[in-house]
Amino acid sequence: MNKGTALLRQHNEKRTLTLMRNHQYISRQDIAKALDLSKNTISLIIDKFIKDGIVKEIGMDEKQTGIGRPRIQLSLVTEAYKAIGILIQNEFCKYVVTDYCSKILEEGQMPVDGNDPDRSIEELAKLCNTLLKKYPEVLGIGLAVPALVDPVEGVVHFSSHLNWREVRLKERLDSMLPAKSKVLNSVKASAIAPSSVVPQEVLTNSFYLCIDEGVGGAHIVDSQIYSGASWSAGEIGHLPVKADGPLCTCGQRGCLETLVSLPAIRRRILKEYPGVKFEGSILNQWNQADGLDLALDKIIRESGEYVGIAVSQIITLLNPKYIVVDSPFEKLEIFRNAVRASMENRSLKYPLQKTNLLFVANVYSSSVGAAFAVILDFEKE
Numbered sequence: 001m002n003k004g005t006a007l008l009r010q011h012n013e014k015r016t017l018t019l020m021r022n023h024q025y026i027s028r029q030d031i032a033k034a035l036d037l038s039k040n041t042i043s044l045i046i047d048k049f050i051k052d053g054i055v056k057e058i059g060m061d062e063k064q065t066g067i068g069r070p071r072i073q074l075s076l077v078t079e080a081y082k083a084i085g086i087l088i089q090n091e092f093c094k095y096v097v098t099d100y101c102s103k104i105l106e107e108g109q110m111p112v113d114g115n116d117p118d119r120s121i122e123e124l125a126k127l128c129n130t131l132l133k134k135y136p137e138v139l140g141i142g143l144a145v146p147a148l149v150d151p152v153e154g155v156v157h158f159s160s161h162l163n164w165r166e167v168r169l170k171e172r173l174d175s176m177l178p179a180k181s182k183v184l185n186s187v188k189a190s191a192i193a194p195s196s197v198v199p200q201e202v203l204t205n206s207f208y209l210c211i212d213e214g215v216g217g218a219h220i221v222d223s224q225i226y227s228g229a230s231w232s233a234g235e236i237g238h239l240p241v242k243a244d245g246p247l248c249t250c251g252q253r254g255c256l257e258t259l260v261s262l263p264a265i266r267r268r269i270l271k272e273y274p275g276v277k278f279e280g281s282i283l284n285q286w287n288q289a290d291g292l293d294l295a296l297d298k299i300i301r302e303s304g305e306y307v308g309i310a311v312s313q314i315i316t317l318l319n320p321k322y323i324v325v326d327s328p329f330e331k332l333e334i335f336r337n338a339v340r341a342s343m344e345n346r347s348l349k350y351p352l353q354k355t356n357l358l359f360v361a362n363v364y365s366s367s368v369g370a371a372f373a374v375i376l377d378f379e380k381e
């Protein structure tokens with residue numbers, strides 16, 4: 001087989017894997033049709049996959065009607081390939097081992113000294129080596145870091161969260177491990193993580209907005225995160241949404257993050273109610289203290305309005321099919337209505353009608369997303 005033919009065949013094999021990952025059962029005929037390839041080409045690929053233990057035949061398609069050759073249903077052997085995903089935080093890391101369809105096979109936490117990159121890398125290498133021995137089918141290791149990350153070189157340029165500067169994380173880990181690593185920003189890792197709540201179709205074209213201790217985002221097209229020329233695309237937390245608003249860590253005033261992140265909301269509540277204790281989540285306060293409700297209503301409604309301003313700019317600039325707002329305020333109608341109204345007042349009407357706005361809370365996992373990034377890269381290679 002010449003080089004061109006071999007490359008083409010490999011490309012078709014990867015496309016077949018992607019298609020099969022998205023279909024629990026599928027026949028050779030349906031794969032050929034979906035990928036616009038000949039049945040013969042698909043048969044050769046599937047024969048090889050069956051021989052390698054990646055695909056198995058399940059049985060006849062019982063729904064098949066009419067004449068024609070009987071269609072044998074195929075299914076991926078999802079444990080034939082695996083991936084490791086790790087979220088690095090200040091005091092610990094969360095890790096998962098997943099199968100090819102992102103089902104978690106093992107998960108856990110390990111203490112790391114997140115403020116010391118050298119020690120963290122040694123601890124991470126030890127953990128990965130243990131997991132790689134246990135799961136030799138692992139394709140690679142995805143690392144989600146709360147930082148400005150160059151995902152191509154795997155360099156962590158800057159993390160205020162971890163106090164890291166210019167850490168060549170991929171290069172250093174790869175030199176200590178038998179598998180390759182992939183480094184990505186933790187919000188962006190969340191954004192591509194498969195979730196049982198959100199349809200997989202969202203990954204075809206969406207903007208993900210996450211409100212937590214900070215505010216971050218990611219623009220996703222065809223399951224790929226758009227990172228920008230210097231890795232900061234999607235940083236919706238630094239869109240200015242209020243003239244003369246609070247001063248942000250970035251030096252601007254009125255960034256979305258200064259108004260709707262959890263620390264910002266806590267600050268606002270404290271201003272209204274000095275001495276309020278934050279035990280558990282902010283929303284526990286919602287129903288606990290008498291008299292808090294009115295002021296909280298106002299704070300949550302205004303937060304929704306700021307989010308709506310940012311979302312309308314995303315609709316105009318990027319025209320995504322889905323916008324996913326991931327926040328602890330998901331259940332609050334007052335928040336959802338305020339986001340919608342504010343967005344509708346400011347967006348171009350045509351793209352607005354075509355945009356699906358979804359509210360979720362805690363349905364994504366950065367470590368599962370990091371593992372999934374490894375699988376997506378494998379299918380792209």
Ligand SMILES: [Zn+2]
Nearest residue numbers: 238248250255
């Ligand atoms: Zn800012």
